[in-house]
Amino acid sequence: MFISKSCSYGIRSVAYLSGYPQGRYVPIRDISSDLNISYHFLTKILQMLTAANILISSRGAGGGVALAREAAAITLYDLIIAIDGDELFTGCLLRLPGCGTKTPCPMHQEWDVARGKVNHFCCHTSVTGLKQHMLLLAANPASDL
Amino acid sequence: MFISKSCSYGIRSVAYLSGYPQGRYVPIRDISSDLNISYHFLTKILQMLTAANILISSRGAGGGVALAREAAAITLYDLIIAIDGDELFTGCLLRLPGCGTKTPCPMHQEWDVARGKVNHFCCHTSVTGLKQHMLLLAANPASDL
DNA sequence: CAAATAAAAGACTCTTTTATCTTAAATTAA
């Protein structure tokens, strides 16, 4: 598993918001019901994205959350870092505690190359154009599209 | 996190065993104490590797677990599949349930390329030569080598 | 055979993640 379930929810929400004009507030309740995600749980996750300046939020009538910048400028990397932290991008593949790579193991260098591809992908991929696909899947659960 | 903690333990154990002649039984107790892993927990994990024909085991005095084939022929891929399953190698990056990639999303193809590098790395990397590094780390916890 | 050894199996606990529920605070609109 590359990302946590929380992170998945965060990414899906940003993809969902990318279908609206940037800066337009959308209630979290709408996102959660359209994507079949627990409302209160999603609230906490989106708070992380707000804290990371990826979303902005507004309370009260007419409020909600909105993209803080254009969707194309929000990368998977930004979202994963905000929710899961940098473990995926910098931590030890083998989860060996205490390895600071000052004395790299035999596999480290090649691993760094492979992971570099993942990092590059995440840094250069935004969630634009994902909304349709997601809503399709949300509407046809377990249909194996 | 690419792999689970259980998987990390399994990989470390195989690396540890690679320091012994192939087929030579080593008690799990020895592995667990040298690597600072809970004995009974490790037992369950190594059972998965035995079930996957990566290790062989023998009960009773003089028994233990042993590599079922030469260490160089055991890849990270084998170990991850045996303990964590194939999710990492085949599952959806975004953890979207029900996506069978018959109708791929805009990011799928590029993601497949990046993940292909990870898969290739795991399929071509064995744990030989890792034992020294691991014992060093186990002996100097949190020393950030 | 009896005793010692060591994996296998099962029950149980602790921690982290995921999910739910309740209350508070901020904002808008009438």
Place this chain on the structure above:
DNA sequence: TTAATTTAAGATAAAAGAGTCTTTTATTTG
């Protein structure tokens, strides 16, 4: 200013992952 709306915050619960403990089964040794 009152009511409605909506995020923020906190408490609690369920599920999954990780770790511990006990009992059983298989094997070797004497």
